Amino acid sequence: MHPPTSPARQWRVPPAVPAVKLAGAVGLVALGLLLADGDPVPLALAVAAAVGIAAWAVRDLLAPVRLAVDADGITVVRGYAGRRHLPWEAVEAVTVDRRTRFGLTGETLEIDAGETLHLLGRADLGAPPAEVAEAVRAARP
Incomplete structure (x- = not known):
């Protein structure tokens, strides 16, 4: 008989x-269309950058849950x-890494799994990394 598992929690990219x-x-x-004025280079650069940003957005739609915890462990997004x-x-x-740059403090949640290190920011989690770190530590049996 398995012990009762705690309910899973998950953090996702805000919509x-x-x-x-x-x-x-x-x-x-x-x-790019506005600046092109007959020259294809600005339009090509704008389209290339737009494709990259759109691919980044599609990732957020395909894998919105970046972190989940339950009694068995942690599930993180990979690739x-x-x-x-x-x-x-x-x-x-x-742990939470705090760094100040240009007068702004940024936090990153770090999950150290020996040979791998998983880094998640507020935009990945939809919550402050310090709060998520506390919840993850509390979920550990």
Whole structure:
């Protein structure tokens, strides 16, 4: 008989993030059309940048859940839209890295799993990394 498992928690990309990225891609194409004036180079550069941003937004739509925890371990996004489950035994540390640049402080959640390090920011989690780190530590059996 298995012990009761705690309910899973998950953190995902806020819905506004891919919407803003897609709007930015459309804006870049519009700017390229506006600046082209018969020259294909500005339009080609704008389209190339827009494709990159759109691909970034599609990733947010395909794999919106960046982190999930339950009694068995942690599941993190891997690669473009894959997932990787880390059993609790493999998780060595869950920390928050704080850095100040240009007067702004940024936080990154770091999940150290020995040979791999998983980094997630507020835009990935939809919540402050410090709060998520506390919740992840509390979920560990």
